[in-house]
Amino acid sequence: MIGKTLSDQLVETFGSEDFLSELQAAVAIWKKEGVDPNTQEVVYKLAEFDKLLESVDKSYLKADGMIAFANQWVADSAEELNVSNQQIAFLNKAITTMFNSLDQGFLIVDSAGIITQFASRAAKNFIGLDPVGQHISDIFKITEDNRESFLEWYSMVFEEVIHFDNIIALGPKEFVTSDENQKIEVAWKPIRSHETEKIEQLIIIFNDVSEKYAAEASLKRQKVFTEMVIKYINGKANFVRMIQMTRETAELMKAWEFSEEYGKASLDYLTRELHTLKGGLNTLSMDEMGTKIHDYEGDIKLSQERGASFRETEKMVRALGHDLIEGLNKFLEKYKRVFKFDGDSNSIKEVPTNNIYKFSEKLLRGGMTDLLRAYVKEIVEVPALSLFAPIESNVFTKSLQLGKNIELQVKDPKEIRVIPEFYMTLFEQMTHIFNNMVDHGIELPDQRVILKKSPVGIITVSVDIIEATNLLQFVINDDGKGIDPSEIRTKLGKAGVDHAAESDEQVIYHIFDQGFTTRDSVSETSGRGVGMSAFFSALKEMNGSLNLTSVVGRGTTFEITIPYIRDLDSEMIEKNIKA
Numbered sequence: 001m002i003g004k005t006l007s008d009q010l011v012e013t014f015g016s017e018d019f020l021s022e023l024q025a026a027v028a029i030w031k032k033e034g035v036d037p038n039t040q041e042v043v044y045k046l047a048e049f050d051k052l053l054e055s056v057d058k059s060y061l062k063a064d065g066m067i068a069f070a071n072q073w074v075a076d077s078a079e080e081l082n083v084s085n086q087q088i089a090f091l092n093k094a095i096t097t098m099f100n101s102l103d104q105g106f107l108i109v110d111s112a113g114i115i116t117q118f119a120s121r122a123a124k125n126f127i128g129l130d131p132v133g134q135h136i137s138d139i140f141k142i143t144e145d146n147r148e149s150f151l152e153w154y155s156m157v158f159e160e161v162i163h164f165d166n167i168i169a170l171g172p173k174e175f176v177t178s179d180e181n182q183k184i185e186v187a188w189k190p191i192r193s194h195e196t197e198k199i200e201q202l203i204i205i206f207n208d209v210s211e212k213y214a215a216e217a218s219l220k221r222q223k224v225f226t227e228m229v230i231k232y233i234n235g236k237a238n239f240v241r242m243i244q245m246t247r248e249t250a251e252l253m254k255a256w257e258f259s260e261e262y263g264k265a266s267l268d269y270l271t272r273e274l275h276t277l278k279g280g281l282n283t284l285s286m287d288e289m290g291t292k293i294h295d296y297e298g299d300i301k302l303s304q305e306r307g308a309s310f311r312e313t314e315k316m317v318r319a320l321g322h323d324l325i326e327g328l329n330k331f332l333e334k335y336k337r338v339f340k341f342d343g344d345s346n347s348i349k350e351v352p353t354n355n356i357y358k359f360s361e362k363l364l365r366g367g368m369t370d371l372l373r374a375y376v377k378e379i380v381e382v383p384a385l386s387l388f389a390p391i392e393s394n395v396f397t398k399s400l401q402l403g404k405n406i407e408l409q410v411k412d413p414k415e416i417r418v419i420p421e422f423y424m425t426l427f428e429q430m431t432h433i434f435n436n437m438v439d440h441g442i443e444l445p446d447q448r449v450i451l452k453k454s455p456v457g458i459i460t461v462s463v464d465i466i467e468a469t470n471l472l473q474f475v476i477n478d479d480g481k482g483i484d485p486s487e488i489r490t491k492l493g494k495a496g497v498d499h500a501a502e503s504d505e506q507v508i509y510h511i512f513d514q515g516f517t518t519r520d521s522v523s524e525t526s527g528r529g530v531g532m533s534a535f536f537s538a539l540k541e542m543n544g545s546l547n548l549t550s551v552v553g554r555g556t557t558f559e560i561t562i563p564y565i566r567d568l569d570s571e572m573i574e575k576n577i578k579a
Contacts, residue, residue, distance in 0.1 A: 104208075106118070106122075109204060122208075128177070140172050157171070158198075160198075184209070220401075243332070271300060272530055279432060283394040296324070356380060376568055381418060383412070387420060391408070402438065405456045409461070411463070414464065423562075426535075426542055426562065432532055437556070441480030441555070458478070461476050482553055482556055488510055488511070508550055516533070539562070543562070
């Protein structure tokens with residue numbers, strides 16, 4: 001008996017369910033009655049046809065079994081796949097739930113910069129929208145000016161031209177939200193191919209560190225306050241002088257008058273005074289007042305950019321003067337327990353500068369020049385190194401604020417002494433050189449490591465006397481990125497300044513031009529284009545000279561030479577005596 005599959009096939013082909021039986025009966029008749037000799041061989045072959053059918057039947061049965069097995073395997077596999085899909089769906093849901101429950105935000109972005117289907121709830125909240133399908137440069141609000149360099153950096157991340165940790169350090173580290181008080185740090189992690197180990201995608205992690213920043217800001221304020229108290233204890237006269245300068249500047253602003261002839265020059269002078277005052281306040285860690293002056297600079301500059309008339313500016317400056325007086329009084333009231341200017345008794349007797357110079361005047365009038373010279377050496381003169389103490393503190397504070405690690409090294413092997421009043425104005429302006437080195441010159445630690453530099457930036461100052469010419473020399477050097485002549489030329493070109501005939505060594509001196517800056521934005525330490533000009537003016541007033549050299553990628557050197565004066569004359573004495 002043949003199987004059903006073959007039986008059905010025979011019925012379909014020959015129209016009979018008993019085809020095999022009919023065939024066998026026909027062959028028996030042919031054999032019995034005889035057949036034509038020409039067809040006899042065919043008859044004998046047909047007699048064996050049932051064996052062929054049995055073989056075909058076995059093949060059908062085997063195929064049916066294999067099909068049945070395959071069908072069962074498919075069914076089982078489908079069931080397993082369904083179970084696996086359910087498990088994967090459950091795991092995906094669990095992972096998504098886990099990520100959504102975290103305060104951190106997560107995004108996955110591909111090599112083209114497109115954010116994939118995964119974005120956690122926290123990430124969406126930080127960004128303010130569903131970022132899936134958008135380009136990462138749009139999410140980080142990269143400006144058109146910076147887009148090309150950002151895309152180049154992003155491409156280099158996947159190419160891994162340099163180590164991932166080094167190249168990723170050059171990317172965005174913060175994400176700016178609409179909430180000014182919210183601080184979001186950004187971390188980048190690679191997703192690599194199992195086969196090639198190449199980066200295929202990036203995970204971007206957003207971490208809300210607002211509370212951490214608030215705590216650090218509080219600690220920083222406490223640190224600045226502590227520094228201010230220590231500086232006050234070590235140099236009360238500096239604070240008295242700075243507060244006096246603040247009052248004088250405020251009075252100048254309150255009475256500032258418009259002049260057709262000297263209007264702009266007068267405003268430029270006021271701007272320089274404010275910039276210098278801010279540097280002095282910040283040097284003594286009086287940051288609250290320094291920030292106020294910084295805001296005034298911005299207000300004045302903005303009024304000029306908007307085309308305000310000098311009459312309008314006059315009203316604004318006067319109002320700012322009144323505000324400065326009020327701010328100073330509040331500052332002194334707030335810290336009245338610190339600034340006790342009525343005097344405390346201690347082991348060190350404080351003598352007003354006025355008294356020192358009055359006594360000098362008596363010695364000079366009495367013709368006691370030898371005694372005056374000895375008096376100047378022992379009482380009036382101070383170590384030249386002491387003039388750098390406020391600057392050193394300022395470098396430390398500002399580098400801390402900018403996340404930089406900078407060491408200031410001052411060298412004076414000859415232990416030179418100077419009359420401080422003669423050099424005070426220059427040193428107040430010299431602060432701008434150090435501010436620019438901290439802000440512009442010295443790179444961030446991770447950038448310095450990439451450039452194969454020590455993460456600690458070094459600023460060195462050497463003090464010397466040129467005996468032959470009786471000149472005092474200060475050499476200030478940093479190991480930062482240097483001054484790029486091409487950047488200077490670009491800025492000069494935009495300002496319409498002809499510099500084509502100047503060499504690279506000459507063109508860098510334009511950093512001392514009034515209003516010149518390479519910064520596109522203003523920081524607390526630089527960017528106004530005022531400070532370096534103020535320093536250069538003060539240097540010229542002292543009949544000093546300057547030699548500036550810089551090597552891109554290696555650093556900048558300022559060689560400052562000024563007269564070395566050790567004898568008091570009547571003019572200097574009278575200048576320092578207040579009625």
